[in-house]
Amino acid sequence: MARGRRLGRSFFARDPRVVAPDLLGMLVRHDDRALRLVEVEAYCGVDDPGSHAHRGPTPRTEVMFGPPGHLYVYFSYGMHWCANVVCGPVGRAGAVLLRAGEPVAGLDAIRAARPAARRDRDLASGPARLCQALGIDGGFGGIDLVRAERGIDLATDGWAPDVAPATSVRVGLSPARGADLPWRWYLPGHPHVSARPR
DNA sequence: CCGCCGATCTTT
DNA sequence: AAGATCGGCGGG
Numbered sequence: 001m002a003r004g005r006r007l008g009r010s011f012f013a014r015d016p017r018v019v020a021p022d023l024l025g026m027l028v029r030h031d032d033r034a035l036r037l038v039e040v041e042a043y044c045g046v047d048d049p050g051s052h053a054h055r056g057p058t059p060r061t062e063v064m065f066g067p068p069g070h071l072y073v074y075f076s077y078g079m080h081w082c083a084n085v086v087c088g089p090v091g092r093a094g095a096v097l098l099r100a101g102e103p104v105a106g107l108d109a110i111r112a113a114r115p116a117a118r119r120d121r122d123l124a125s126g127p128a129r130l131c132q133a134l135g136i137d138g139g140f141g142g143i144d145l146v147r148a149e150r151g152i153d154l155a156t157d158g159w160a161p162d163v164a165p166a167t168s169v170r171v172g173l174s175p176a177r178g179a180d181l182p183w184r185w186y187l188p189g190h191p192h193v194s195a196r197p198r
Numbered sequence: 199c200c201g202c203c204g205a206t207c208t209t210t
Numbered sequence: 211a212a213g214a215t216c217g218g219c220g221g222g
Contacts, residue, residue, distance in 0.1 A: 173213095
């Protein structure tokens with residue numbers, strides 16, 4: 001596993017809009033693979049029309065209503081998996097979507113897991129690409145990252161971006177679903193960021 | 199580089 | 211019927 005200090009429960013117990021920018025520059029690790037996060041989004045539970053948890057707990061979203069630091073994995077557009085870290089106090093259903101990262105360890109394994117990527121900058125530049133790169137699918141839903149279940153966790157290696165995080169609206173939300181809320185954070189100009197800011 | 203479209207299936 | 215997406219294709 002790449003070198004770094006694993007993040008603890010209290011890191012994730014804060015509002016997802018505070019955790020999200022803090023995660024930029026930190027590592028998502030799965031066994032020998034690691035990505036440095038360059039793009040994330042915050043989702044704020046029942047108060048947020050863009051959140052899957054907006055309509056209250058269901059079998060799909062119940063993980064978000066549980067303790068922070070666990071993984072919420074959902075199936076997107078009939079063929080992709082996307083991963084979030086549950087954030088905030090129990091019952092608030094906050095989450096941070098991991099949208100893009102730069103490979104920093106296990107490059108061979110990551111390339112093997114992303115045969116469709118034509119360039120290295122496409123390896124994890126998107127929420128479903130990031131999951132493919134790390135080998136995360138629905139079977140990892142609900143695992144506790146604070147205990148590194150299944151070999152997955154979030155960590156810091158002390159590296160910090162030399163630019164302030166930029167903000168924008170979240171990607172892919174229709175006007176009725178909070179399309180105007182500026183809850184996306186990314187490292188400006190970073191080649192591994194998934195989409196152009198709006 | 200950009201825009202369009204099809205794939206594929208869960209949730210509403 | 212839409213959705214927290216991706217990759218291939220065509221055009222500029």
